[in-house]
Structure formats: structure tokens, C-alpha cells
Amino acid sequence: MLxxxxxxxxxxxxxxxxxxxxxxxxxxxxxFVQKIIKxxxxxxxxxxxxxxxxxxxxxxPERLSGGAQTLIMIYEKPELIFDATSCGENCAKIxxxxxxxxxxxINLNYLMKFDDVESLKVYIKNEERVITDMxxxxxxxxxxx
Amino acid sequence: xxxxYHIVVVNATSKYELDIxxxxxxxxxxxxxxxxxxxxxxxxxxxxxxxxxIMLSCxxxxxxxxxxxxxxxxxxxxxxxxxxxxxxRFVSSEExxxxxxxxxxxxxxxxxxxxxxxxxSVTEIYGIRGSxxxxxxxxxxxETYHIYEEYIRNLQAGECITPDVxxxxxxxxxxxxxxxxxxxNSGNIECRAAGGKSNIYGSVIHAHxxxxxxxxxxxxxxAEMERICELIHSGADLHLFLPESFExxxxxxxxxxxxxxxxxxxxxxxxxxxxxFSWERYFTHLxxxxxxxxxxxxxxxxLNDYYRSSNITKRILATVQGIDFHYxxxx
Numbered sequence: 001m002l003x004x005x006x007x008x009x010x011x012x013x014x015x016x017x018x019x020x021x022x023x024x025x026x027x028x029x030x031x032f033v034q035k036i037i038k039x040x041x042x043x044x045x046x047x048x049x050x051x052x053x054x055x056x057x058x059x060x061p062e063r064l065s066g067g068a069q070t071l072i073m074i075y076e077k078p079e080l081i082f083d084a085t086s087c088g089e090n091c092a093k094i095x096x097x098x099x100x101x102x103x104x105x106i107n108l109n110y111l112m113k114f115d116d117v118e119s120l121k122v123y124i125k126n127e128e129r130v131i132t133d134m135x136x137x138x139x140x141x142x143x144x145x
Numbered sequence: 146x147x148x149x150y151h152i153v154v155v156n157a158t159s160k161y162e163l164d165i166x167x168x169x170x171x172x173x174x175x176x177x178x179x180x181x182x183x184x185x186x187x188x189x190x191x192x193x194x195x196x197x198x199i200m201l202s203c204x205x206x207x208x209x210x211x212x213x214x215x216x217x218x219x220x221x222x223x224x225x226x227x228x229x230x231x232x233x234r235f236v237s238s239e240e241x242x243x244x245x246x247x248x249x250x251x252x253x254x255x256x257x258x259x260x261x262x263x264x265x266s267v268t269e270i271y272g273i274r275g276s277x278x279x280x281x282x283x284x285x286x287x288e289t290y291h292i293y294e295e296y297i298r299n300l301q302a303g304e305c306i307t308p309d310v311x312x313x314x315x316x317x318x319x320x321x322x323x324x325x326x327x328x329x330n331s332g333n334i335e336c337r338a339a340g341g342k343s344n345i346y347g348s349v350i351h352a353h354x355x356x357x358x359x360x361x362x363x364x365x366x367x368a369e370m371e372r373i374c375e376l377i378h379s380g381a382d383l384h385l386f387l388p389e390s391f392e393x394x395x396x397x398x399x400x401x402x403x404x405x406x407x408x409x410x411x412x413x414x415x416x417x418x419x420x421x422f423s424w425e426r427y428f429t430h431l432x433x434x435x436x437x438x439x440x441x442x443x444x445x446x447x448l449n450d451y452y453r454s455s456n457i458t459k460r461i462l463a464t465v466q467g468i469d470f471h472y473x474x475x476x
Contacts, residue, residue, distance in 0.1 A: 014232045016181075016232060017232065040176050040177055041176075041177040042177065053279065054278045054279055055158065055159065055179065055275060055278065055279055055285045056158050056159070056182070056279060057158060057279040057280070065176045065177035065181070066176060066181055066231060066232070067175075067176020067177060068176065068177065083232075085231070085256075085257055085258060086176075086231055086232060087176055088174060088175035088176035088177075088178075088257070089175060090175040090176055090177070091176050109257070109258045109259075110257035110258055110259070110371065111371055111372065111375060113375075135379065138375055138379065139350075142346070142372040142375060145258075145259060145372075
């Protein structure tokens with residue numbers, strides 16, 4: 001499940017910085033990582049370390065968006081906590097999908113809405129409870145961010 | 146620092162154009178819209194000049210600061226536009242707010258966080274959108290758009306609203322003015338003061354049974370916009386009236402003579418960021434200085450009775466379109 005801690009958190013890592021120095025080229029072969037790249041950056045993984053961006057042309061993984069890099073780190077390193085504030089709202093659906101696959105904990109410092117998620121289920125660490133209702137989620141989030 | 150600055154940044158694949166006219170500008174929005182690419186291009190240009198393959202056009206220097214050494218980087222920078230990419234947690238610190246308050250530079254900050262320490266305008270929160278794609282004959286063009294455009298009430302084009310409650314940001318002169326209007330309404334409108342902009346959300350979150358008009362200083366209300374807009378989006382009967390400030394509302398009504406049109410319409414050329422942390426303070430200064438020693442003498446802490454008179458109140462309200470205060474018919 002996706003575990004969310006709202007507000008400042010000391011041990012939350014900044015995804016893009018981690019990604020740039022720690023990513024494993026093998027990750028790019030994973031269909032779910034390719035889906036992240038496709039959904040968020042509208043880009044296609046080509047081969048090796050080449051990604052085809054509709055805006056920037058052929059780019060290395062280091063030039064993926066901060067949101068895509070953070071999602072990949074959350075997906076590949078579920079044992080670490082990342083600050084998903086670097087993920088825009090267009091990352092919310094796939095972030096929730098990651099949470100459906102494995103237990104991950106993220107830090108959030110803005111109101112990320114999950115409007116495109118059909119069945120919301122997140123664990124809010126600040127209140128130690130599971131939330132499945134969108135309005136409940138929003139009213140809870142705005143208390144902390 | 147004063148003035149408005151048009152920035153153009155171009156390389157082979159991307160072109161950005163943006164206008165910066167206040168000390169604080171916020172860039173936010175979806176991932177992969179090009180915010181970090183913009184900051185990276187400016188950083189490359191600052192490091193390598195035209196050899197970077199980037200063309201940057203701006204009347205004053207653009208700079209980028211980041212990381213733990215941000216203060217060392219920022220200290221020698223003056224009269225520049227300073228860009229800060231997301232992931233720099235110092236932007237929410239009191240130390241950084243101190244530098245912004247000094248007003249030596251304009252700052253463009255990429256962040257989705259609420260920066261409560263900084264008084265940024267609701268009109269200076271932008272997203273970036275692009276048009277075109279790689280391999281076109283021209284670089285993909287990126288421009289800014291107002292994130293909260295639909296919530297910043299367009300009183301000239303919108304429908305007329307009739308609030309049950311007016312909620313002002315604080316209990317100073319602005320509250321005195323609108324409370325006077327409420328008193329002249331035989332109980333049709335109630336006026337309350339939130340006791341600070343950060344208390345507005347808490348004051349309206351349970352206001353489900355009546356229509357609330359929030360009146361706050363748009364020049365410094367940026368940090369509160371996300372959660373207030375979320376309440377509006379969820380269906381609460383809330384309306385936003387966000388003039389630059391209450392003092393701007395008075396000045397804009399024309400009740401004070403000898404205020405030049407330029408001082409109002411091009412405040413960026415007068416609101417020196419070294420003197421004024423936000424435009425709200427500039428308009429307060431403008432009104433206070435132009436009325437001092439006169440019967441209209443303005444004090445922010447308590448409204449001069451001059452501004453409560455029926456004639457002056459009507460003239461001020463006449464500039465507010467789209468809100469029915471039931472005033473004229475009852476006094």
C-alpha cells in the first residue's frame with residue numbers, strides 16, 4: 001500500500017538526486033519503469049540508455065523529469081523514503097499503482113490529488129489510518145501541507 | 146529592485162519566454178512540463194555563456210542557486226533574477242525569507258510547497274506549457290500560464306454574487322470598512338475577521354450553510370491558494386475577492402487625488418523590493434503618504450471615518466464588480 005507522511009520529514013530523500021547517481025540501467029528494461037516514462041514524460045524507452053522524448057529528442061535517463069525519476073526510485077527502492085513533492089499531479093495515478101504492487105512510504109509537502117484513481121486506498125502515517133474516500137483524503141492532507 | 150523583465154531562453158530544442166515583475170515568482174504544476182530544463186539552461190548559460198549553445202536574453206543577469214551552499218552563492222548577487230529549482234528545501238526557511246526581504250534580487254522559485262514565510266502574489270504563480278515537438282523546424286515553445294486563473298475572480302466577467310458572510314483577512318482597516326457595510330445591511334451580511342491569512346482556511350472549512358466571500362490581499366495570498374481553491378473545487382459556497390490589497394482598492398477608486406495612473410498600473414516600476422516585501426506594503430505606503438496631514442489620513446490599524454462615509458463607500462464599492470453588497474439601496 002502507499003503510505004503517505006505529510007509535512008516535513010527528516011529522512012526523506014530527494015528522488016531526482018538519488019536517481020542520477022544510483023540508477024541501474026537494468027531498471028529501464030522493466031516494463032513498469034517504461035510505463036512510468038511513457039505515462040509521465042510521454043517518452044519511449046529505446047534501448048541501452050536512450051529514451052526518446054517528444055520535446056527533447058533522444059535523452060539519457062538523467063534527463064527524465066524529476067517526477068519520473070522519483071517514481072522510478074520509489075518503485076525500485078521501496079525500502080527507502082522519497083519526497084514525492086517532486087512528483088506533479090500527473091504522477092498520482094501511477095504512484096497509487098506502485099502502492100498497489102508493494103508497500104512504499106513517501107513524504108508529501110503539497111496536496112497531491114488522486115483524481116484519476118478509481119479506488120483510492122492509502123495509509124496516512126500522520127493519523128495512522130487507511131483512507132479510501134477522496135474527500136476524506138483531501139481534508140486530511142490540507143491539515144498538514 | 147524595480148521593473149519588469151522579459152526573459153527569453155533558447156537552445157536547439159526548447160524556447161522559453163517569461164515575464165518577471167515582482168520579487169517572488171513561483172513555478173509549479175505537472176511533472177515533465179520543462180521547469181527543470183529551464184533552470185538547467187539558465188545554469189549552463191551562466192557557467193559557459195554563449196559557448197553553452199544557449200541564448201539568454203534579459204536586461205539584467207539571471208543566476209541559479211542550489212544546494213547547501215546557497216547562502217554563499219546568493220550573498221554576492223545583486224540586481225539579478227535568481228532561479229531556484231525544486232528540491233531545495235531552504236526556500237521554506239526563515240533564513241531564505243530574510244534574503245528575499247532584503248530585496249536585492251527577484252526570485253523565481255520552482256516548488257509545489259506552500260511557502261508561508263514569503264508573501265507572494267496569487268497572480269505570480271505559474272505553470273509552464275509547451276507547444277510543438279522535437280524535430281519540428283523550430284524549438285518547442287514554452288510559455289507560462291496562471292495556475293489559479295479560474296479562481297482569481299474575474300469580477301468584470303463573472304456572475305454577480307450575494308454573500309451571506311464577508312470574511313476579511315485581518316481586523317484592520319479593511320475589516321472596519323466591510324464591517325461598516327455589513328452594519329448598514331440590517332443583518333443581511335455578516336462581516337468577520339479571520340485574524341490573519343493563515344486562519345482563513347480554518348474559518349471557512351465548515352461554512353457549508355452560507356455563501357462566504359473571502360476578501361484578502363492578493364499581493365500576498367499565494368501560499369494559501371491551494372487549499373482554499375480545493376475547498377471551492379469541492380463545492381463549498383466560497384468566493385474569492387483578491388484585490389492587491391485594501392489600500393489598492395481605495396486608490397483604484399479614485400477617491401484620492403494626485404495618484405498617477407502609472408503608479409497604480411505599473412507598480413513594478415515603483416514598488417522597490419528593497420523597501421517593500423510585497424506590493425501590499427507599497428500600496429499601503431502610497432495611500433498613507435498621499436493622505437498624511439489631510440482629513441483623509443489613512444491608518445492601516447483603524448479606518449479613518451472619512452472612508453466610512455456613504456459617498457466615499459459608494460465610490461469605492463463602485464469599482465468592485467460582480468459582488469452585490471446591498472449597500473446603495475439601504476443607506
